Amino acid sequence: MNKYKKxxxxxxxxxxxxxxxxxxxxxxxxxxxxxxxxxxKPLNVDLFRAAYPAVYH
Structure with a gap:
C-alpha cells in the first residue's frame, strides 16, 4: 500500500x-x-512549433 501511494x-x-x-x-x-x-525582425515560428508541439496545438 505504501509503495502504491509513493x-x-x-x-x-x-x-x-x-x-x-x-x-x-x-x-x-x-x-x-x-x-x-x-x-x-522575423521570427521562425515554425521552428518553435516543431520544438514545442504541445504548446501550439
Whole structure:
C-alpha cells in the first residue's frame, strides 16, 4: 500500500512538472514573439512549433 501511494505521488509530481515546463516554454515563446515584433525582425515560428508541439496545438 505504501509503495502504491509513493508511485501515485511520483506520477502527480511528474505531470505537474511537465505542465509547468510547457507553461514556461509558452511564456518564453510569447515573449520572444513580442520582442521580435517590437524589433521588426522575423521570427521562425515554425521552428518553435516543431520544438514545442504541445504548446501550439
Amino acid at each position: 508511485t501515485v505521488i511520483n506520477i502527480i509530481l511528474l505531470l505537474s512538472s511537465t505542465l509547468l515546463t510547457f507553461t514556461m516554454a509558452e511564456f518564453a515563446l510569447r515573449y520572444a514573439y513580442k520582442e521580435s515584433k517590437f524589433l521588426k
